[in-house]
Amino acid sequence: MKYSRVHNFINGRFTKSLSSHYLPVISPVDGEPLSEVPLSSAGDLDNAVAAATKAFPGWSATPIKERAQVMYRYRRLLEKNIDKLSALIQEENGKTLSEATAEIEKSIELSEFAAALPQFVTGEVLEVSKGVECKTEHVALGVVASIVPFNFPAMVPNWTIPNAITLGNCMILKPSEKVPLTCGKIAELLKEAGLPDGVFNLVHGDAEIVNHICDHPGIEAVSFVGSTNVAKLVYRRATYNYKRCLALGGAKNHLMVLPDAIPAMTAQNVMASMSGCAGQRCMAASAMVAVGSTDHIIEKICEEARKVIPGENLGAVISKASRDRIEKYITEAEQQGAKILVDGRNARVRGKENGSYVGPTVIDHVKPGMAIAQEELFGPVISIMRADNVDEAIAIENASPYGNAASVYTQNGAMAKYIIARASAGMIGVNVGVPVPREPFSFGGWNESKFGVGDITGKSSIEFWTKLKKSTTKWNMEAGVNWMS
Numbered sequence: 001m002k003y004s005r006v007h008n009f010i011n012g013r014f015t016k017s018l019s020s021h022y023l024p025v026i027s028p029v030d031g032e033p034l035s036e037v038p039l040s041s042a043g044d045l046d047n048a049v050a051a052a053t054k055a056f057p058g059w060s061a062t063p064i065k066e067r068a069q070v071m072y073r074y075r076r077l078l079e080k081n082i083d084k085l086s087a088l089i090q091e092e093n094g095k096t097l098s099e100a101t102a103e104i105e106k107s108i109e110l111s112e113f114a115a116a117l118p119q120f121v122t123g124e125v126l127e128v129s130k131g132v133e134c135k136t137e138h139v140a141l142g143v144v145a146s147i148v149p150f151n152f153p154a155m156v157p158n159w160t161i162p163n164a165i166t167l168g169n170c171m172i173l174k175p176s177e178k179v180p181l182t183c184g185k186i187a188e189l190l191k192e193a194g195l196p197d198g199v200f201n202l203v204h205g206d207a208e209i210v211n212h213i214c215d216h217p218g219i220e221a222v223s224f225v226g227s228t229n230v231a232k233l234v235y236r237r238a239t240y241n242y243k244r245c246l247a248l249g250g251a252k253n254h255l256m257v258l259p260d261a262i263p264a265m266t267a268q269n270v271m272a273s274m275s276g277c278a279g280q281r282c283m284a285a286s287a288m289v290a291v292g293s294t295d296h297i298i299e300k301i302c303e304e305a306r307k308v309i310p311g312e313n314l315g316a317v318i319s320k321a322s323r324d325r326i327e328k329y330i331t332e333a334e335q336q337g338a339k340i341l342v343d344g345r346n347a348r349v350r351g352k353e354n355g356s357y358v359g360p361t362v363i364d365h366v367k368p369g370m371a372i373a374q375e376e377l378f379g380p381v382i383s384i385m386r387a388d389n390v391d392e393a394i395a396i397e398n399a400s401p402y403g404n405a406a407s408v409y410t411q412n413g414a415m416a417k418y419i420i421a422r423a424s425a426g427m428i429g430v431n432v433g434v435p436v437p438r439e440p441f442s443f444g445g446w447n448e449s450k451f452g453v454g455d456i457t458g459k460s461s462i463e464f465w466t467k468l469k470k471s472t473t474k475w476n477m478e479a480g481v482n483w484m485s
């Protein structure tokens, strides 16, 4: 085991879990054991909630401009530690070093937005009648929780931590049990940045601790990012307990490629979108609808796919189980008549024979009814469906129960506008394969890709992490003047 056991982080200190149950943490790069993560007990969560509850009055009463100073320092520490953090992400998640570095760069952008929050939450004030003022303020909720997935060990935690705490909340974060190490470093950096003890806490574990979080009476709000099935469970359980909840789920993102798309740029983009982070992104393109005569573009996509080499510019998928699942989908599609143009099955990386790799896979003539066309694979696989016209392509996209992202490749502005208006997804790209909105714009899908109101980042997240206080004040010396006068 390369690293010592993972501990919770409670009240500013790494704290051994009360539980004696641990899970191994395995590197998908080469199958080597990295560490062990505790399956924390309800008692661990109670201790974290108690620490956060104690910290809340002081932290929420600290002026927001002062709270934002912690974010400036945190941002600098992310920059200073970018190499160490990236190496750790690569080890525990399996993505390439440049992808891991991009996660920290995005985390820096997220902390910059949080540092700018004082400019967004000035509230409103108006003299509504003589001597009478109405005022609104954004007020912190209290102790909040964030539950995160394995695919972005730093970026997704940083979707929630900076905004929630800068807005005055105290947080309990539950990292993915598959990649628990990076969050420990984040906790250290927040402390070094001057965050008071108890404002940020880590409690490790799996489904059981998530259920305790949803049930805990001391927690006001729960944000969740993960698969749709679990998002539904968490949303139902947290709201049943009268908590505010925003739960982001899985995705099946469609790229609609029109015959006038620029072939080289489109092919490069499609490949980057489907194979980046080994396809383990909720924004990855995994379905492509080729409209009309697009064979010349599909040929180029295959050329690009052959330049993507596992272990070089393509990272691992999270586990052997995940690799086997992805390969099973490919084999089933083949058996059902789809044509494998580039086959990534049985990929092996020399010297890393125990790693979990799937090569880039391009499958043509997939039918909309096949499982590979409908379900989230979370691997570097693109399923190409053929459509005769744009309306047919839109109908295929609309039929998906998900709705995270959709993109169109065309040089025809009017056609792009037509598709934007009709695609049933929260984030749309035009000649952009991974249409992630950048701060201050917010991130969030539709349909079964998100449960709850608002988005998880950017300006929209302010509504989730705060409640509005409305005050009406009358400073009027004259008698007989009422508030309506």
Ligand code: NAD
Pocket: 147, 148, 149, 150, 151, 156, 174, 175, 176, 177, 205, 206, 207, 208, 210, 211, 225, 226, 227, 228, 230, 231, 233, 234, 248, 249, 250, 251, 281, 282, 376, 378, 404, 445, 449
């Ligand atoms: P997951 O749903 O398996 O796990 C997410 C979190 O939930 C983890 O912390 C895990 O410990 C916990 N969990 C797992 N099973 C649970 C259960 N039965 N009850 C309660 N909690 C449970 O997701 P994952 O495999 O870690 O991540 C991949 C998924 O996340 C993909 O579906 C991907 O699309 C999605 N994702 C979505 C977004 C988005 O913005 N919509 C972003 C990143 C990832």
